[in-house]
Amino acid sequence: MDNWKKVLAQSITKPEDLAKQLGVDPKEIEDVVGPYRMRITPTVLATIKKKGDAIWKQVVPEAIEIDDIDAPDDPLEEDTDSPVPHLVHRYPDRVLLMVTNQCPIYCRFCTRKRLVGKPGFLKKGELDLAIAYLREHTEVRDVILSGGDPLLLTDPMIERVLKALRSIPHLEIIRFGSRVPGSLPERITPELCEIVKKYHPIYMNLHFNHPDELTPAVKEACGRLADAGVPLGAQTVLLKGVNDDPEIMKQLMHQLLLARVKPYYLYQADLTKGTNHFRTTVETGLKIIQSLQGHTSGMAVPHFVIDAPGGGGKIPILPSDYLLHLDEKGAVLKNYENKTYHYPQPDHDAKRELPMVGAHLSNGSCSAGAMDDL
Numbered sequence: 001m002d003n004w005k006k007v008l009a010q011s012i013t014k015p016e017d018l019a020k021q022l023g024v025d026p027k028e029i030e031d032v033v034g035p036y037r038m039r040i041t042p043t044v045l046a047t048i049k050k051k052g053d054a055i056w057k058q059v060v061p062e063a064i065e066i067d068d069i070d071a072p073d074d075p076l077e078e079d080t081d082s083p084v085p086h087l088v089h090r091y092p093d094r095v096l097l098m099v100t101n102q103c104p105i106y107c108r109f110c111t112r113k114r115l116v117g118k119p120g121f122l123k124k125g126e127l128d129l130a131i132a133y134l135r136e137h138t139e140v141r142d143v144i145l146s147g148g149d150p151l152l153l154t155d156p157m158i159e160r161v162l163k164a165l166r167s168i169p170h171l172e173i174i175r176f177g178s179r180v181p182g183s184l185p186e187r188i189t190p191e192l193c194e195i196v197k198k199y200h201p202i203y204m205n206l207h208f209n210h211p212d213e214l215t216p217a218v219k220e221a222c223g224r225l226a227d228a229g230v231p232l233g234a235q236t237v238l239l240k241g242v243n244d245d246p247e248i249m250k251q252l253m254h255q256l257l258l259a260r261v262k263p264y265y266l267y268q269a270d271l272t273k274g275t276n277h278f279r280t281t282v283e284t285g286l287k288i289i290q291s292l293q294g295h296t297s298g299m300a301v302p303h304f305v306i307d308a309p310g311g312g313g314k315i316p317i318l319p320s321d322y323l324l325h326l327d328e329k330g331a332v333l334k335n336y337e338n339k340t341y342h343y344p345q346p347d348h349d350a351k352r353e354l355p356m357v358g359a360h361l362s363n364g365s366c367s368a369g370a371m372d373d374l
């Protein structure tokens with residue numbers, strides 16, 4: 001057996017084992033792990049420092065999950081946007097392909113809590129159906145392998161999926177969404193990297209929520225993927241009690257860049273049933289973005305998005321304070337230090353030179369009131 005499969009098999013999946021390792025009363029969580037599976041890999045277990053810390057909260061089941069009875073199972077209405085099984089086609093030019101329901105760890109806040117944990121991988125007939133759909137839909141240029149976690153497929157299965165996708169002429173890029181590098185770094189073998197390399201351009205967006213997740217072994221796993229020519233992005237979920245703090249979030253973004261991973265999305269938590277105790281206010285996310293923008297490398301600032309309930313897709317939200325005013329004359333802007341600047345619109349009628357450009361830029365700030373003169 002491959003080493004990574006042995007490591008995965010050593011994960012905590014039963015309440016008794018959790019009791020032994022972390023001193024949780026198994027009775028408290030027995031009713032939870034029935035509907036919502038648990039798996040905690042050795043890497044993640046070793047990262048837990050104390051009861052209730054940021055890593056613990058993400059993976060240790062809590063009774064509160066099954067009290068959340070009124071919330072929707074599928075708030076993003078992915079099932080409605082599925083033309084063939086395992087495929088979600090919501091945007092014009094890209095689709096999600098769910099290749100398994102298995103994950104290395106079962107995040108307690110998972111958006112696909114209704115699906116994950118069930119055994120099995122995409123069957124050959126199901127892959128054929130998805131490929132047939134994609135072959136017909138020439139507008140699709142980007143396929144995102146998701147699940148579950150696509151990197152839990154065996155090497156031959158991954159190769160079969162990639163090969164089938166690359167037989168579609170109009171398909172440009174293939175992406176993986178995965179939490180494997182951060183929770184089961186042993187899976188990122190040289191053999192896997194060799195397979196992936198043959199099907200470029202391949203991109204991967206990795207799931208990370210807290211700076212403690214970036215252990216030396218995890219950073220090395222990311223490095224192996226980066227060395228294989230895979231551009232790495234990170235997706236982070238804003239979670240109460242885990243990372244709803246500007247300083248922790250800044251540390252996370254810096255650790256990601258050190259691991260050669262570019263922060264891509266910061267998600268406002270979804271409304272999914274069993275996860276609502278993790279939700280924060282929208283202002284919390286906006287404050288975090290404001291605390292990063294301008295204060296640290298632009299590379300460290302993800303897009304803050306809300307995946308709209310009802311299937312509207314991801315909608316970006318920015319602190320509204322940056323653009324104070326915009327009209328045909330120009331924009332009044334506020335920078336990260338709360339100073340105000342003016343950017344004049346181009347004057348294509350050439351009725352006037354652009355007298356204000358140099359003046360305002362070199363003067364630095366100017367007040368919004370002064371704009372009336374332009």
Ligand SMILES: *Cc1c(COP(=O)(O)O)cnc(C)c1O
Pocket residue numbers: 088089090091094095096144314
């Ligand atoms: C997130 C998502 C995508 C990819 O969106 P990008 O903004 O291109 O990263 C595609 N399809 C669905 C259904 C998604 O949820």
